[in-house]
Amino acid sequence: MKPRMMAGSSGDTKNPKIKPRPIVRIGIFLISHSIVVSLLCFAAGIVALILLPLFAKNTYISENALMPGSANSMLSSQDVKEANKLVKDIIGLKLSSEEARIEIPRLIAQHMADAGSEVYYHKFHPQMSQFYPLHFFSGSPNSGNIKENHSCVSHAINTVGIIRAPRGDGKEAIVLVTPYNSEKVELGEALSLALAYSIFSLLTRVTWLAKDVIWLAADARYGEYASVTAWLRDYHIPQFSALEKLDADICFESGYPHEQNENQIRTDVISRAGTMAAGLVFKVVDKHKETDKDTLSIYAEASNGQMPNLDLINIVNYLAVHRQGLRVKVEKLYFLLDSVFLKIVGDVLETIGKVARSLNARWEFGIPVADYIDGAATLASSMYHQALGVPTGSHGAFRDYQVDAITLEISPKVSLNNEVRILEFLLRGGRLIEGTIRSVNNLLEKFHQSFFLYFLTSPSKFVSVGVYMIAFGLLVVPLPIIAASLYCDANVLDSHCIKEQQKSGPASTNEAGIAFQSWRWLHAAKVVLVIHLWGAIVSLLPYLMYQFPEMTPTTSMLSWGLLSIASLLFLHQILGSPYSCVTVNQSPNREWAVLKSMMIAAAGIGLGLMSIINFATAQIGALLIVPMCLMVHPLKHVYRAGRLRTLAVTACNISLGFIGFPPAAFLFLKAYSEGLGSVSAGDFWNWVESLWAWNSATYLYLGHEGYRLKHCRHGHCQGGQNQRAGEQNDRYRR
Structure with missing residues (x-):
């Protein structure tokens, strides 16, 4: 009995089943359930942001x-x-x-x-x-x-x-x-x-x-x-x-x-x-x-x-x-004092606090409605002024x-x-x-004992960096998960394409497909780099326009827009179409997935870098950029789906594109608060001029928002090409 068992064990050692490390298994689990995990993390980030006034601490003298x-x-x-x-x-x-x-x-x-x-x-x-x-x-x-x-x-x-x-x-x-x-x-x-x-x-x-x-x-x-x-x-x-x-x-x-x-x-x-x-x-x-x-x-x-x-x-x-x-x-932002949403949240938190104290008198949870609304309005003002970057x-x-x-x-x-x-x-x-x-x-x-990174919720209460960075982390976590998931899905589907080509195509075609699969991310990186280069050019254009002080704000704004479009066309002519390298073995749908993966990764890195420069800007930017990165999708890719899904995705793309486009969002908010008659195209130029006059890093974010819109444009263009290849990959996916 023993020799047979030893022989069996020696046979097992020839082909051992090596289990991946726990961190690898966690990564595989997150990637395989990326959509659910991303939604849960983003929702948890918003909830954590809403609950920040609840976790505010009383100020104290550290020194x-x-x-x-x-x-x-x-x-x-x-x-x-x-x-x-x-x-x-x-x-x-x-x-x-x-x-x-x-x-x-x-x-x-x-x-x-x-x-x-x-x-x-x-x-x-x-x-x-x-x-x-x-x-x-x-x-x-x-x-x-x-x-x-x-x-x-x-x-x-x-x-x-x-x-x-x-x-x-x-x-x-x-x-x-x-x-x-x-x-x-x-x-x-x-x-x-x-x-x-x-x-x-x-x-x-x-x-x-x-x-x-x-x-x-x-x-x-x-x-x-x-x-x-x-x-x-x-x-x-x-x-x-x-x-x-x-x-x-x-x-x-x-x-x-x-x-x-x-x-x-x-x-x-x-x-x-x-x-x-x-x-x-x-x-x-x-x-x-x-x-x-x-x-x-x-x-x-x-x-x-x-x-x-x-x-x-x-x-x-x-x-x-x-x-x-x-x-x-x-x-504080006084218009938030009349917010119905904050009142509802305050009522819920006050009720939960009463229930918790009834169960155990030592449980100090909850906050009065008036204190929550006032703290939320003060917190929003503190975040807004820090994010704006103007003293x-x-x-x-x-x-x-x-x-x-x-x-x-x-x-x-x-x-x-x-x-x-x-x-x-x-x-x-x-x-x-x-x-x-x-x-x-x-x-x-010098002062060094107390905090330098904090948000105020009242003159005697604050939220430290150790608390509010949790909300930022939850908001940003979906970006690397979705990026890895998209890239892995693209690799799996491309492997199916290559295996299908191996049955009928020559060996040279197979080798070319494998080589393209290995280096395909370089093309996506080039596209992302070019669009960021365009964003940098858009950000630097006001420096050239400011050499002509006789221009009115409206004229400056229109000139800025025209020069931005002209620079985009110029880069397109020099560097070529972003989808020009799509081969027979590669579907435009899969190429768009790799491009979106690279774009999301770049957005995550950008938010991380901005959190070092100005945490409030990164916090608010995450609320706007993360939904755009996760929900943006080429419209022609969803036209084959049901009408309800097509309508929902189209509405999300248009609304997020409008919110993410700084001039449109600024003019809409100004019209909502002051009336439509007070809106002019030069108002946005005056606001942007005040940002760069104070060297605000928020201005750089505004200049690079064209990158998000350009990404949508890329996806829309690629979705209409090579319908046959797209249908073939859909068959592999099913």
């Missing part, structure tokens, strides 16, 4: 050294009264716009000097809005060339004061920014300057200051962002051009304010402090809307979805709520130099029409800024 509110405020009523005098002096000036551009900086500089700080003027000229296609991720916006033929009166003047810390070594600094329009100062801007002056004068007397403090009174004559960007650029990258030196000498007499104590205020050189630890941009906005509390609005989004360290927002929120009694707000304030200029900064907008609860309310308002706002400076002053290193 113990910050210790917000641990010390009593030193700002007194006397400091506020001195600051109120500055408000009266500014409002009391009855000057023309040209005189105000000189007198107001002089007045601010004089108050800075009287407080005992170093003061200097920073002159800058307006910048041309130019399109730099190669500077999307390296260049800062508004860094174009100075406008030609500028005169001495065309420049703006920033006033800068520096306090040297008595306990510091000059290696770190905190920046305070108060923008104002020098040509016409409003009451809110005057209050912002007074608020900064009250804090600045206090900090010149304290002994606990360990970081230098810089006060930038930014002349927002050409925009808040332009003034802050110009100063930061010259602060970090000093100019040594002889032309600028000559320009400064020529414009010195008429360009700078004349001071009585010129030894205290410098005009020829930029004084510097240490490395910037944080930046606070604050301004007073009188919205004439009475509320029960003073309101603080926080703006944190910078270019390409960059966010400051969450601890900076946390300390401001903590001090505002628990120390000064302010109502803190962040931006929500002048604090975005600091992120280009890796400095954490936010913008604070303080609104009074009632109109400031008497001195008592002004003093009370300045005292509350001043103590908030003082407490924030004191917390940042305690840091021994």
